[in-house]
Amino acid sequence: MQLAWNELSKKFASDKPILLATTQKTSLEIINNLNKRLFTEKDIDNNCIYIKSGYGQATVDTINNEVKAKFPKKTISPL
Secondary structure, three states, X not given: OHHHHHHHHHHHOOOOOXXXXXXXXXXXXXXXXXXXXXXXXXXXXXXXXXXXXXXXXXXHHHHHHHHHHHOOXXXXXXX
């Protein structure tokens, strides 16, 4: 979850903290914790992860293709 949040921030918020319009205490706590970026892709071997953010069918197609290429020996159901 943290790595996806970091990627979302980079891609859609100019690498700044993401802010959501909510007053729900639990949601605000989660958002604040994710924005701290206590865990980044530097903390894990790049060969073990795949991170992509976006929207629309083109993003889904890209994810399906890139995951298959990066992990060719694994059976991963398409999104």
